[in-house]
Amino acid sequence: MSLEHDLKHALRRESPPTGFASRVLRRIEREGLPSHAGRGVRQGRRRWLRAAAASLTLTALLGGWAAHGIHERRQAEGERAREQVLLALRIAGEKVRYAQHEVRDISR
Amino acid sequence: MTAIVPQAIEFPTAFTRARAGDHDAFAELIEQHEAMVYSLAWNFFGDRARAEEIAQDVFLQLYRHLDDLDSEAHVLFWLRQVTTRRCIDQTRRSRFKVVSLDDAGDVPSKDHAADPLLDRRLKALVEQLPEVQRAVVTLRYQEDLDPSEICRIVGMPVNTVKSHLHRALQSLRRKLENLR
Numbered sequence: 349m350s351l352e353h354d355l356k357h358a359l360r361r362e363s364p365p366t367g368f369a370s371r372v373l374r375r376i377e378r379e380g381l382p383s384h385a386g387r388g389v390r391q392g393r394r395r396w397l398r399a400a401a402a403s404l405t406l407t408a409l410l411g412g413w414a415a416h417g418i419h420e421r422r423q424a425e426g427e428r429a430r431e432q433v434l435l436a437l438r439i440a441g442e443k444v445r446y447a448q449h450e451v452r453d454i455s456r
Numbered sequence: 457m458t459a460i461v462p463q464a465i466e467f468p469t470a471f472t473r474a475r476a477g478d479h480d481a482f483a484e485l486i487e488q489h490e491a492m493v494y495s496l497a498w499n500f501f502g503d504r505a506r507a508e509e510i511a512q513d514v515f516l517q518l519y520r521h522l523d524d525l526d527s528e529a530h531v532l533f534w535l536r537q538v539t540t541r542r543c544i545d546q547t548r549r550s551r552f553k554v555v556s557l558d559d560a561g562d563v564p565s566k567d568h569a570a571d572p573l574l575d576r577r578l579k580a581l582v583e584q585l586p587e588v589q590r591a592v593v594t595l596r597y598q599e600d601l602d603p604s605e606i607c608r609i610v611g612m613p614v615n616t617v618k619s620h621l622h623r624a625l626q627s628l629r630r631k632l633e634n635l636r
Contacts (some may be wrong), residue, residue, distance in 0.1 A: 351629055355597040358578035364494040364508055369486040372515045373479065381519055 471528050482522075486515050489532065492599070493539050499594045500543040502583045510546070514539050536599065537609045540591045544610075547587040581631050589624035592617055 470488065473481030493514050498507035517538060518531070525531050582593055588610065595606045603621065607614040 351625060351632070352597070354574060354578055355582075355593065355628075356600070358575040359495075359499045359582065359594060359598040361491045361495040361598060362498060363491045364511060365504075368490050368494070368508070368511070369483040372486055372512050373483055375512060375516060376519055379516070381516070 469528055471522075471525075471531055475522050482519065485518075485531070489535050490515075492532075493535055495598055496536070496539045496594055497543055499579065499582065499598055500547075500590055502579060510539065510542055514542060533609070536595065540595065540609055544587045544591055547590075577632070577635060578628070581628050584631075585624050585627065588612075589620045589627075592620045593624045593628075596621060 468476075470481045470484040474485050490511065494507050494511040497510040498504060501507060501510075514535060518535065521534070525534055582590060585593065591610055592606055595601045595609060596603075601609075603614050603617045606621075607617045610617065612620075
């Protein structure tokens, strides 16, 4: 017989002593490992909490981004209004100077 | 004319029921794989008490990791990998060998060996191999796996596995010759 054939025979599978599964289940109980049904519920709850936290973060980010947009728009509008006021003042100033000049010419 | 074709009814497997929290299904899952897990450790150490302890630890670990596995095939692969690595790690950590072949005849085997003495000699010689060679030989001849499957379990390139196997067989042949 070949060595490989002999090895297959010598190393064939053997069952553990009777009651192995019961001994494993007893150890599971003794070591207080949580049942899978309970773990499923806890994992579902954890998954839900993670989703809620993610959506809150997203909402906060979007809110911040929108607030920033509004602030920038208001700032631009303010800037435009300031420029218009300055232009109006410049025009008014020129008109006053022109009127003073006219008054001086008449009084001479 | 219409033909009535019976539809295949799919029953949930022990694995899917065990994942859902069914303890009886987990016991069924243990019974499906206990011989494989126990024999990997038994062929590795030649010590039934140690094999039982390792096998129990592996199934406890399986219980903790059931949610990470997605099919029966995945369970089989995972069990082979975890058992083999646990055996290698234990050997590396303890660096001592327990060979108790005296109890080899305690559990009757279903398939009686043609030469029980040769079986015992071969098992003893396998237990003397370096740990990786021992793991590779056990997976090859107990589990009938190819080097391409073994390399995934032990996490080594296929050529390294082939060379371990080759060296192990050479060593076993040489030692057997010396015994004759």
